[in-house]
Amino acid sequence: MASGDDSALIWTRSEPGTRRPKFTRDQIASTALSLADTEGFAAVSMRRVAAELGAGTMTLYYYVRTKDELIALMDDAIMGEVWIPADEFPAHWYDALTAVAERTWDVLMRHPWALQSLRNASMGPNAMRHFEQSLAALAGTRLAAAEKFALLAVVDDYVHGNVLRSAEFRAANAAPVDDEVIEAAIRFAESQYATGEFPHTQELFGGKDPREVFPRLIGVVSEKDRFRHGLAMVLDGAARRLDLPPR
Structure with missing residues (x-):
């Protein structure tokens, strides 16, 4: 493999620790996420994050070289929220994928802007842990590698689509x-x-008036319950189609 300048990736560099004020990457990412959650992703800038931390913009550049690196930190912080502790991870493929999907849904519902704004972020260590954990959910099955990847992609598509649709409903109901x-x-x-x-x-x-009919069609259920119902339909269908062991 050809060698290159790996220092271009923030994950390959040690965190600076010799100057004051001293900030960690976790602190920087947390501050940026809080800004995006409360004011929208457009509010996130190097200058604004530095101000929220009580530092000068040039000080922040000592820890984060570019806006892209800041976005990478934000994305990896979110992926850290998605990762499930090993002692909580289910053994059965169905329960494991359900846990991964529900955890991802919960996190994205807290940060719905992330689906669009962080989609080009470079992969970090927490994203790799999440992908590894998703593969681990299917490790006990007889699926071929391509089938595993396809099933994980289908689940991701459902999770992301449901989050986007839920965000649309929230916006429509707030209007x-x-x-x-x-x-x-x-x-x-x-x-x-x-x-x-x-x-x-x-x-x-x-x-009849659609305003009366729609609530009856949808039913009085929470966003999370609707998500779980659809996820079960996806996984039940996958179990039959791929001949996976039932729950």
Whole structure:
């Protein structure tokens, strides 16, 4: 393998410890995450993080060379939240993947901005631990390497998609309701039903106000319970398709 300048990766350099004030990478990452959680990712900058730490911007550059390195620290801090302690990790593949998926969902729901804003972050040690743990969940199965990777990708797709959809629902529910727009949308739907091209949609709503029908369709369940129900459908389907041992 050709050698290169590994110092370009923050993980290959020791943390500075000879100057004052002294900060750890964990402190820097935690400060940046707190900013993103409370004010949005756009609020995160080297200058702002330094100010929150009570340091000058140039002092922060002593610990973190670039904004990309700051993003890498943030991403790895989040992946550290995702990792499950070994003594809590289930032995059965189904329970293990469920634990990984639920832990990931919990973390991303706390930091929903991360899916978009940190997607190009370089992989750090906690991300590698998470991937290793995900593979460990399937170690006792007879799946081929490609099948393991495909199953983990499907679970990740479901988790990430559910987080994004939940964030959309939260934003929609927080927005003010414009009754005039809703009434216009209902009239439009009714005009479309009259064409006879949407019999299944018409049957679903039964000629009733969607605002009354949707809550009954969704049911009175929490975001987490809806996530768990969908995850079970994904894993049950995987068990049948891949001939995995049942739960």
